[in-house]
Amino acid sequence: MRTACLIALFLCLxxxxxxxxxxxxxxxxxxxxxTLIGIGGYNIKDTYLSPLKYTGGGARILNExxxxxxxxxxxxxxxxxxxxxxxxxSNPASTSNDLSGFxxxxxxxxxxxxxxxxxxxxxxxxxxxxxxxxYNTRNGNNPATLKADLDLNLSAMAxxxxxxxxxxLYLRYQVETPFxxxxxxxxxxxxxxxxxxxxxxxxxxxxxxxxxxxxxRNYLTVDFPIGNVTMRAGYLNSLYYTDVNNIExxxxxxxxxxxxxxxxxxxxxxxLKKKKHLFRSAYY
Amino acid sequence: MxxxxxxxxxxCLLLGGCExxxxxxxxxxxxxxxxxxxxxxxxxxxxxxxxxxxxxxxxYVGRVDTVKDQFELFQLLGExxxxxxDGHTNLISSFDVARYWDWYEKYARNYDKTVHDSYLxxxxxxxxxxxxxxxxxxGYTIGYIYYESFQYGVSENNLDYVLLYFKDCKGLIIDVRxxxxxxxxxxxxxxxxxxxxxxxxxxxxxxxxxxHNDFSEPYxxxxxxxxxxxxxxxxxxxxxxxxYSATNDFVYKMSLLSNVTLLGDRTGGGSGFPFSSxxxxxxSVRFSASPLLDIHxxxxxxxxxxxxxxxxxxxxxxxGVDPLIDHSVSLLLEK
Numbered sequence: 001m002r003t004a005c006l007i008a009l010f011l012c013l014x015x016x017x018x019x020x021x022x023x024x025x026x027x028x029x030x031x032x033x034x035t036l037i038g039i040g041g042y043n044i045k046d047t048y049l050s051p052l053k054y055t056g057g058g059a060r061i062l063n064e065x066x067x068x069x070x071x072x073x074x075x076x077x078x079x080x081x082x083x084x085x086x087x088x089x090s091n092p093a094s095t096s097n098d099l100s101g102f103x104x105x106x107x108x109x110x111x112x113x114x115x116x117x118x119x120x121x122x123x124x125x126x127x128x129x130x131x132x133x134x135y136n137t138r139n140g141n142n143p144a145t146l147k148a149d150l151d152l153n154l155s156a157m158a159x160x161x162x163x164x165x166x167x168x169l170y171l172r173y174q175v176e177t178p179f180x181x182x183x184x185x186x187x188x189x190x191x192x193x194x195x196x197x198x199x200x201x202x203x204x205x206x207x208x209x210x211x212x213x214x215x216x217r218n219y220l221t222v223d224f225p226i227g228n229v230t231m232r233a234g235y236l237n238s239l240y241y242t243d244v245n246n247i248e249x250x251x252x253x254x255x256x257x258x259x260x261x262x263x264x265x266x267x268x269x270x271x272l273k274k275k276k277h278l279f280r281s282a283y284y
Numbered sequence: 285m286x287x288x289x290x291x292x293x294x295x296c297l298l299l300g301g302c303e304x305x306x307x308x309x310x311x312x313x314x315x316x317x318x319x320x321x322x323x324x325x326x327x328x329x330x331x332x333x334x335x336x337x338x339x340x341x342x343x344y345v346g347r348v349d350t351v352k353d354q355f356e357l358f359q360l361l362g363e364x365x366x367x368x369x370d371g372h373t374n375l376i377s378s379f380d381v382a383r384y385w386d387w388y389e390k391y392a393r394n395y396d397k398t399v400h401d402s403y404l405x406x407x408x409x410x411x412x413x414x415x416x417x418x419x420x421x422x423g424y425t426i427g428y429i430y431y432e433s434f435q436y437g438v439s440e441n442n443l444d445y446v447l448l449y450f451k452d453c454k455g456l457i458i459d460v461r462x463x464x465x466x467x468x469x470x471x472x473x474x475x476x477x478x479x480x481x482x483x484x485x486x487x488x489x490x491x492x493x494x495x496h497n498d499f500s501e502p503y504x505x506x507x508x509x510x511x512x513x514x515x516x517x518x519x520x521x522x523x524x525x526x527x528y529s530a531t532n533d534f535v536y537k538m539s540l541l542s543n544v545t546l547l548g549d550r551t552g553g554g555s556g557f558p559f560s561s562x563x564x565x566x567x568s569v570r571f572s573a574s575p576l577l578d579i580h581x582x583x584x585x586x587x588x589x590x591x592x593x594x595x596x597x598x599x600x601x602x603x604g605v606d607p608l609i610d611h612s613v614s615l616l617l618e619k
Contacts, residue, residue: 052564
């Protein structure tokens, strides 16, 4: 039911807005790249390790690239996100610690609408692969869990240009949630010794959807120029809930991000062969 | 207005991510219930040991309200855990470890460190490769290895050098007395040096849910022979009641080989692969979670009997004699 509602929401967003493609095929499309670092709070629970919630702090680095591609008459943009985050959390009594780390990469394509001159609405889908671990520094034979997920996500984004006198601010909100995928999970009381040393990995890769997994990433940013650079500040909220093989997991984080944005042109090999450089290169 | 509604919806989603962590509590009843539930849902030997865990709850819950401080609570919870009579089951706090050690403390030790040290000799009279102490007895004809703990690392190179050192010996003693266990990886690694062909060494099960009998199908455990230096001549494995956990597993694997004799006393057992959990007060709990079975799918939780029972008496200790080592040497020399 939740899946159907979310898909309907994304479809409605797409149908209710008039597509207004820009006729900019001849103009080169630059890549918008932002690299941000952030710190924030983490709330982690994995019943394979402990029935208790662990809380603490963490840091992350996020690289994002977005570019309009030629598909769909230049109404589709590609977004790539590479995220690395680490966290140190402790149990409520502060007698035990979890160390955790996650790496994920997502590749998404969005159809772009421009309902207002200063507003862009993007809806689409992405595929994300993530790999991580939670390591409990006190446990003996169940000291850690491996997290590995591959998901198809629904994604929507709004980018709004706000002018304060002559000073431009670019506000962006993006929400992304997986609706279909696969993930790794040991069985309820299964040791990693049995899985990896003895090879009993049956049932450790499970189909995932809203019946056993709910995840969401909310990303709010603002771009603002300072001197010769453009800075991006943001808030990233990541929610991850699973209930697989009778093991419940949640990983919730709130990160405040800051970094730089740059626009650049990527001259691929095809253009290099044709010597169709649109810009003066220091190298070629 | 339409876009305003959209942003309000998205903002609500964002707020939905906020969550408060569980609170610390030293409340005796809360912690008592938490411990009982952890064991109820995860412990793997209730039926095998004939423990009625609901009855245990009824018997202990009345005492919870009489607890005056955390030390009394710890004592009470430790007593409740001891009902399962399991050396892998502990309650661990910053001030104590609740444990059940009757499986070796109530039996003859059959080991004396001073006597054993006299057999090993001074520091230069034996060699040390990783966790293995080794030397040659009886005019260099019998090899001797003492492995004190499966927590001490043993590499493939360690084993190569140790076995090559014994290349002219006719028999080998592996003494694992007082070895309370450690890593199953080392158990497999060492045992693989003594087998000729790939063989079934037992089964492993795990809990699939919270019910006392929610177990997976037994999964066969197989051991392949090492492709490095191996030993296929006679072996005596010396055991006592303190051989537990990974040591119990190693002794069982060795007992399957025709050229191996077990000598000494019954092992302590401990065939439940232990997991950890914790209580809201911050104490750690350890318990048997995943049983290892023998090749007939029977439990080996209660230990493994030797082929030859040999005891060490107080008189032996007074004389500085280790009859288990002496008997092993004689046995190998006769072969």
